[in-house]
Amino acid sequence: MLVLDHLAVAGDTLTAARDHVEAALGVSMQPGGEHAVFHTHNALLGLEDGLYLEAIAINPTAPAPDRARWFDLDRFEGGPRLTNWICRTADLETALAALGPEMGAPVALRRGDLRWRMAVPQSGVLPYDNCAPALITWDTQQHPALMLAHSGIRLRRLTIRHPQAARICDRLAPHLADDRLSYEQGAAGLHAVFDTPQGPRELGK
Numbered sequence: 001m002l003v004l005d006h007l008a009v010a011g012d013t014l015t016a017a018r019d020h021v022e023a024a025l026g027v028s029m030q031p032g033g034e035h036a037v038f039h040t041h042n043a044l045l046g047l048e049d050g051l052y053l054e055a056i057a058i059n060p061t062a063p064a065p066d067r068a069r070w071f072d073l074d075r076f077e078g079g080p081r082l083t084n085w086i087c088r089t090a091d092l093e094t095a096l097a098a099l100g101p102e103m104g105a106p107v108a109l110r111r112g113d114l115r116w117r118m119a120v121p122q123s124g125v126l127p128y129d130n131c132a133p134a135l136i137t138w139d140t141q142q143h144p145a146l147m148l149a150h151s152g153i154r155l156r157r158l159t160i161r162h163p164q165a166a167r168i169c170d171r172l173a174p175h176l177a178d179d180r181l182s183y184e185q186g187a188a189g190l191h192a193v194f195d196t197p198q199g200p201r202e203l204g205k
Contacts, residue, residue: 002095002176005088005136006052006145007158007192008071009203011080017055018043020080026198027151033111034059038069038120046148047194051155055080068124070107070134075124082190082204084126085133085158087176092117092137098175102127103135115139129188131162133172153201156193161186161205 011017018029025045032042032054039062045053058073068074071084089095092106096119103126104119119135126132138144157180162168165183191204 002087002089002133002135002172004051004155004158004176004178004180005086006054007082007155007190007203008084008086009053009055009080010071010073010076010083011055011057012076013060014041014043014055014057017057017080021045021053021055021203024203025151025153025194025196025201027153027196029055030148034062035109035111037065037067037107037109038073039063039065040069040071040073044144044148045153046145046151048150048152048154050143050145052145052148068122070118070120070124072125072130082192084130085160085190086118086136087133088136088138090137092119092135095119095135095175099135099171100127103132106137113140114144128162128164128168131160131168131188131190133176152197154195155180156195156200157182159184159191159204161191162188 029043029045032044041059042054042056104121106117116138159182161184165185169183189205
């Protein structure tokens with residue numbers, strides 16, 4: 001089974017991505033860190049229900065990686081926006097066997113005391129124009145969301161829009177059950193609605 005793990009907002013710089021989240025949700029994000037292998041960096045926001053949100057961008061002071069960056073960041077352009085959703089699984093290899101090789105191959109990663117494996121396509125581009133979820137397995141006892149300050153913000157709904165939305169839904173349905181997820185036919189993109197102490201707030205198209 002897959003479980004919704006976190007959301008990612010990308011920007012051409014980390015400052016732009018972080019400012020976008022903070023303006024949209026009315027909160028301050030916490031510092032994250034550097035990701036080896038892909039040479040990106042992030043800032044983090046703890047959400048209710050064991051979720052979190054990250055602002056992510058290429059680290060301009062790090063060397064170029066020897067492979068395409070995750071989340072299709074090598075081709076990122078335009079303003080900061082909600083670009084990816086990530087689902088965790090206790091058995092990454094079994095999940096990949098069920099969903100297909102186009103979901104990527106496991107890459108071992110670490111940041112500080114955190115250890116995890118994420119399935120990343122060699123191209124860096126996830127299926128369905130990056131509207132398919134990235135898959136992750138955490139190899140640490142404590143989930144990173146539990147290490148973040150409570151923001152009082154809860155995800156109400158995540159909408160996955162794509163011309164083949166029905167196909168995405170059918171493909172994931174045997175493995176992922178979450179009432180917060182919806183699938184709509186339309187131009188590729190993600191839209192999230194949050195309940196915050198200041199009322200409903202949104203990210204994405």
